[in-house]
Amino acid sequence: MSDAEVYQMVKDNRISILMLVMMNVTALSKCLDFESACKTVVALHRAGVSILAGTDANSVPGVPAKVSYGISLYEELELLVRCGMSTTEALRPATSVAAKYFGVCDCGFIQPGYRADLVLIGGNPVENITATKSIQTVWIAGQELKHSQA
Numbered sequence: 639m640s641d642a643e644v645y646q647m648v649k650d651n652r653i654s655i656l657m658l659v660m661m662n663v664t665a666l667s668k669c670l671d672f673e674s675a676c677k678t679v680v681a682l683h684r685a686g687v688s689i690l691a692g693t694d695a696n697s698v699p700g701v702p703a704k705v706s707y708g709i710s711l712y713e714e715l716e717l718l719v720r721c722g723m724s725t726t727e728a729l730r731p732a733t734s735v736a737a738k739y740f741g742v743c744d745c746g747f748i749q750p751g752y753r754a755d756l757v758l759i760g761g762n763p764v765e766n767i768t769a770t771k772s773i774q775t776v777w778i779a780g781q782e783l784k785h786s787q788a
Contacts, residue, residue: 639678644681648686652687653688653739656714658718660694718731725765753780754780755777758775
């Protein structure tokens with residue numbers, strides 16, 4: 639992505655949903671350069687473009703690559719870190735920034751009056767982003783989701 643394109647995104651207050659997981663899988667299978675995707679992440683992030691976490695998960699035969707639902711979001715966060723974002727910066731595209739841009743005004747933060755959609759994980763994702771894969775408990779609107787409901 640050129641500097642002019644990044645500048646135009648900032649000027650137009652646009653967001654970017656990167657889908658690095660798909661880019662990474664496609665690059666691995668077709669000998670493409672994933673590092674160019676990382677350069678785009680860095681350029682967008684430095685310019686202040688809002689980045690959202692996306693994966694392009696699918697189960698459709700014939701697409702460029704099959705990306706699994708669920709686990710691919712955690713892989714996306716890992717790839718954001720690999721591309722140079724801090725762990726804290728990488729968590730925002732899947733939480734508060736996503737809530738803001740999808741118009742979900744009572745989610746994305748832990749504070750009074752919000753839905754209390756929470757995930758307890760076994761570790762500290764600020765120290766190690768892979769901790770996001772270690773889900774212990776999930777609450778939706780303050781109600782614990784039992785394993786039989788998942």
